[in-house]
Amino acid sequence: xxxxxxxxxxxxxxxxxxxxxxxxxxxxxxxxxxxxxxxxxxxxxxxxxxxxxxxxxxxxxxxxxxxxxxxxxxxxxxxxxxxxxxxxxxxxxxxxxxxxxxxxxxxxxxxxxxxxxxxxxxxxxxxxxxxxxxxxxxxxxxxxxxxxxxxxxxxxxxxxxxxxxxxxxxxxxxxxxxxxxxxxxxxxxxxxxxxxxxxxxxxxxxxxxxxxxxxxxxxxxxxxxxxxxxxxxxxxxxxxxxxxxxxxxxxxxxxxxxxxxxxxxxxxxxxxxxxxxxxxxxxxxxxxxxxxxxxxxxxxxxxxxxxxxxxxxxxxxxxxxxxxxxxxxxxxxxxxxxxxxxxxxxxxxxxxxxxxxxxxxxxxxxxxxxxxxxxxxxxxxxxxxxxxxxxxxxxxxxxxxxxxxxxxxxxxxxxxxxx
Numbered sequence: 001x002x003x004x005x006x007x008x009x010x011x012x013x014x015x016x017x018x019x020x021x022x023x024x025x026x027x028x029x030x031x032x033x034x035x036x037x038x039x040x041x042x043x044x045x046x047x048x049x050x051x052x053x054x055x056x057x058x059x060x061x062x063x064x065x066x067x068x069x070x071x072x073x074x075x076x077x078x079x080x081x082x083x084x085x086x087x088x089x090x091x092x093x094x095x096x097x098x099x100x101x102x103x104x105x106x107x108x109x110x111x112x113x114x115x116x117x118x119x120x121x122x123x124x125x126x127x128x129x130x131x132x133x134x135x136x137x138x139x140x141x142x143x144x145x146x147x148x149x150x151x152x153x154x155x156x157x158x159x160x161x162x163x164x165x166x167x168x169x170x171x172x173x174x175x176x177x178x179x180x181x182x183x184x185x186x187x188x189x190x191x192x193x194x195x196x197x198x199x200x201x202x203x204x205x206x207x208x209x210x211x212x213x214x215x216x217x218x219x220x221x222x223x224x225x226x227x228x229x230x231x232x233x234x235x236x237x238x239x240x241x242x243x244x245x246x247x248x249x250x251x252x253x254x255x256x257x258x259x260x261x262x263x264x265x266x267x268x269x270x271x272x273x274x275x276x277x278x279x280x281x282x283x284x285x286x287x288x289x290x291x292x293x294x295x296x297x298x299x300x301x302x303x304x305x306x307x308x309x310x311x312x313x314x315x316x317x318x319x320x321x322x323x324x325x326x327x328x329x330x331x332x333x334x335x336x337x338x339x340x341x342x343x344x345x346x347x348x349x350x351x352x353x354x355x356x357x358x359x360x361x362x363x364x365x366x367x368x369x370x371x372x373x374x375x376x377x378x379x380x381x382x383x384x385x386x387x388x389x390x391x392x393x394x395x396x397x398x399x400x401x402x403x404x405x406x407x408x409x410x411x412x413x414x415x416x417x418x419x
Contacts, residue, residue: 003183007191010146011198013176014119018144020174022116026093028171029140033089036135036167037082043163044078050159051128058152066256070126073156081132084383088136091381094400095142098409109411114404116142118200121192122385123148123214125206128156133383134203135164135178141403144177146199148192150206151184158182193218203398205386208313223398225363225389227313228258228341230371233330233356235347236269242368243346244278249370250344252285256315258387259342259374263310263320265330271323272298282319291321298323310337327352331359338362340389342374363389363396 001009021029040047051073058068094114101111120143124130131147138145149157161180168177181188193202193214202222204214211224232250234243250261266274271294279299282289290305302321309320310333324330327345334343344366345356353367364374374397376384381399388394394402 014144017174017176018118030089032171033085035170037085039163039166050155053155112406119144121146121199121202123204125150128153131160141400147180227339229313229339231263231343233265233345236267237349238346288318294323295321342371
């Protein structure tokens with residue numbers, strides 16, 4: 001079978017499955033999720049052995065340690081995948097929820113009903129656990145999904161796909177509700193993002209180059225974020241002990257994640273007191289620091305930041321630091337250089353924090369908390385399909401609600417329109 005014929009078949013199967021899933025009961029969907037969890041448990045030895053093939057291939061191709069870590073499937077991560085399925089099963093089912101019903105002067109009732117998007121195509125790299133996150137959220141929200149994982153995780157994803165299909169079928173749902181492409185041909189991605197007759201939404205998860213390509217070439221709507229240039233602003237009315245803990249956590253908890261702090265902004269009134277301790281602690285952790293002239297006046301070991309640094313998502317142990325005269329300057333800096341992902345203020349002044357929440361144009365804005373909390377699991381969504389920095393449809397961590405839409409419904413009793 002040619003690649004084009006294969007992709008058309010996948011699309012047709014997904015569209016047919018989506019119509020059956022849209023009317024599946026919550027009980028059926030939860031049964032499928034629990035059956036998937038049982039199938040993963042039974043397949044544990046196979047998952048680990050297939051992942052070993054991917055790990056060996058990755059080492060042979062020279063993947064760096066960070067990528068190999070993301071690729072690894074061990075017992076702890078399989079436990080987490082199983083737990084994730086159970087958590088999604090425990091979440092309220094949004095499908096069929098009716099809201100905003102009102103009587104209109106004509107006598108009809110008008111409201112909105114929450115419905116699935118239909119068929120969701122997800123393109124992702126490295127982490128095989130994304131296969132389970134995506135499958136579980138799409139299934140619970142009544143969507144069929146087509147998954148295209150990275151070639152580096154091919155064997156792991158195929159093994160996970162077998163367990164997913166086993167669980168779906170055991171619950172009496174269509175076997176093509178979740179399909180993982182069984183090809184590493186790069187042209188499959190181009191075809192997947194160009195099938196509006198079969199695919200309703202594309203979600204890319206991966207590096208900036210992948211997401212830019214998908215956004216540029218897709219003929220299907222895309223839910224995406226390009227990068228996570230996240231900021232923490234330490235105000236002159238901040239509790240500096242809290243600020244220290246927040247900044248250290250936001251930067252050093254994990255370096256290669258989109259919710260890590262990449263720029264620290266500090267009010268000039270507290271910079272001399274706050275920065276020396278923080279700079280020392282970050283350097284002890286091996287974090288490379290660049291900063292403005294005022295930062296360097298406080299500690300000359302900090303390298304001078306370039307204009308490009310303020311725009312950069314490092315995904316590495318590197319941080320840019322800027323000292324600013326006031327909060328308005330900090331907000332302007334964030335809105336100019338940030339990526340509209342996640343930004344935080346540390347301040348004890350209520351009025352300032354409210355202004356920051358209102359004026360910072362990002363998908364998540366935080367007060368006195370680490371940017372590390374920008375995550376679907378931490379937001380109580382069970383899991384996430386990704387984090388959207390778009391402004392239309394879904395914004396921020398995309399959980400079940402982000403994978404649904406609403407349609408208007410009208411209830412009448414023989415009503416007719418007179419004019």
